[in-house]
Amino acid sequence: MSRSRTMRRYLDGWAEKPVHPLLAGPLDGLSRAIVIPALAERDSLFRTLADLARQPAAELARTLVVVVVNNRRPSLEDPADIRDNLVTLEILEALIAGSNPGPAAETPWLAEDLACMRRSALRLAAIDASSPGFEIPDRDGVGLARKIGLDRALSVLDGEQDPVFLVCLDADTRVDAGYLSAVGAFFDRVEAPGAVIDFAHQEAEDPVLREAILRYEVFLRAYVLGLRWAGSPYAFHTIGSTIACTGEAYAAVRGMSRRRAGEDFYFLNKLAKLGLVGRIGGTVVRPSPRPSLRVPFGTGRRMSRVLSGEEAADGELYAPEIFRILREWIGLMEEDPDRSGEEWLDRARRIHPVLAQFLEEQAFLRAWESIRRQAPGPVHLRRQFHGWFDAFRTLRAIHALRDGGLPNVPLLGGVRQLLERAGFSPGTDRREENGEAAAGELLEVLMEAEQAASGSRRFHP
Numbered sequence: 001m002s003r004s005r006t007m008r009r010y011l012d013g014w015a016e017k018p019v020h021p022l023l024a025g026p027l028d029g030l031s032r033a034i035v036i037p038a039l040a041e042r043d044s045l046f047r048t049l050a051d052l053a054r055q056p057a058a059e060l061a062r063t064l065v066v067v068v069v070n071n072r073r074p075s076l077e078d079p080a081d082i083r084d085n086l087v088t089l090e091i092l093e094a095l096i097a098g099s100n101p102g103p104a105a106e107t108p109w110l111a112e113d114l115a116c117m118r119r120s121a122l123r124l125a126a127i128d129a130s131s132p133g134f135e136i137p138d139r140d141g142v143g144l145a146r147k148i149g150l151d152r153a154l155s156v157l158d159g160e161q162d163p164v165f166l167v168c169l170d171a172d173t174r175v176d177a178g179y180l181s182a183v184g185a186f187f188d189r190v191e192a193p194g195a196v197i198d199f200a201h202q203e204a205e206d207p208v209l210r211e212a213i214l215r216y217e218v219f220l221r222a223y224v225l226g227l228r229w230a231g232s233p234y235a236f237h238t239i240g241s242t243i244a245c246t247g248e249a250y251a252a253v254r255g256m257s258r259r260r261a262g263e264d265f266y267f268l269n270k271l272a273k274l275g276l277v278g279r280i281g282g283t284v285v286r287p288s289p290r291p292s293l294r295v296p297f298g299t300g301r302r303m304s305r306v307l308s309g310e311e312a313a314d315g316e317l318y319a320p321e322i323f324r325i326l327r328e329w330i331g332l333m334e335e336d337p338d339r340s341g342e343e344w345l346d347r348a349r350r351i352h353p354v355l356a357q358f359l360e361e362q363a364f365l366r367a368w369e370s371i372r373r374q375a376p377g378p379v380h381l382r383r384q385f386h387g388w389f390d391a392f393r394t395l396r397a398i399h400a401l402r403d404g405g406l407p408n409v410p411l412l413g414g415v416r417q418l419l420e421r422a423g424f425s426p427g428t429d430r431r432e433e434n435g436e437a438a439a440g441e442l443l444e445v446l447m448e449a450e451q452a453a454s455g456s457r458r459f460h461p
Helices: 005-013 042-053 079-097 108-119 142-156 179-189 207-230 247-252 263-272 299-308 320-335 341-351 353-361 364-374 378-388 391-403 411-421 436-453
Strands: 022-024 032-038 063-070 123-129 165-168 194-199 243-246 277-286
Touching: 005 142, 005 247, 022 079, 032 042, 032 142, 042 063, 042 079, 042 108, 042 179, 063 079, 063 142, 079 108, 079 123, 123 142, 142 165, 142 247, 142 263, 165 179, 165 247, 179 194, 179 243, 179 277, 194 263, 207 320, 207 411, 207 436, 243 247, 243 263, 263 277, 263 391, 320 341, 320 378, 320 391, 320 411, 341 353, 341 364, 353 364, 353 391, 364 378, 411 436
Parallel strands: 032 063, 032 165, 063 123, 194 277
Antiparallel strands: 022 123, 165 243, 194 243
């Protein structure tokens, strides 16, 4: 089995210990893996697995699909969720063994999905992080579930014939028939530590939820547009079910974050410091819009807050002026990075006093002088600057500017302003409207802007 020194060191020193039972068939000839955490996902998981079963047989032959069925101890989880996990494990075990799942799979839609999987070349594995004694720790959540699966997958993949890569997916996320081919083609032809796959949320049946997820996606795409216009190298989406990376890069950043939420954001933040995070086109993953209270923030939590009335459905956006401030600040670094820390702070004050105050609070002066002493030239200075002013610190700067006099603006109006500043037409048909149709039109414009602005970040086989 071919494995780099970086991967060996990670597996020996940083990977989760293989204490959770692994249910799997033969593990030979595998060079890629898709990892799916599942908590009470019986009604969604097998539909997603059926989507994967429809991928080309040649792709499935070298791909391991790992489902990590997980929960915390019973006192912290809904008993119904734990029962759901037990049934899910029983069905997965039967599928892997090639036997009949029995009464647990008697519903017509589930039987159809299972039949599709049995007819396919799908290579399935399951990790039990749910049964008594194998639960994940109280403080952890989906991040650790992903990490357990990714670490175990990395330990069995063989890069002798093909590049090793890892893909994150969610149990309620649907994929297209060309999904695996598009991801494989990217890593066959592009040198990048990782990438995010094009996405579009599934359409909700409930009209309130449908408009809420539409506006949330408008916000997500507008935020990335703002970062891209500002010149940030962190201008990519951070949705867990869209992430793919090489095994080498995964090991180099010491694996997935164990966090209960935001693990995707923090992982991609680390990955981007290794090199450009690409964008994979030619396929679309479709995350679920369903509400959820399992994590403190993210899509599910946002939808729950809208449906409960805790949060307005209309939505807000960071003031476009904030992205202009970031654009000027980052642009100075591109123009001439070799300045003293004091000169940088003086420039920041001229851009906006709150920016300078934020940098002082973040000990920029000390950090920059250390960077300047060690960097041999402008290329290294820029790289080290972006390593310091990373995705997390960029978001904190945005929040500081918001709280320091540039409050959020209504979502659709803010998006129109941002599009105009970034050189895109926001459309004219519904310019003064604020309803679902107007949001849908802006979403289309934002998606077109992504296509036009991605440049070398995007790969379409």
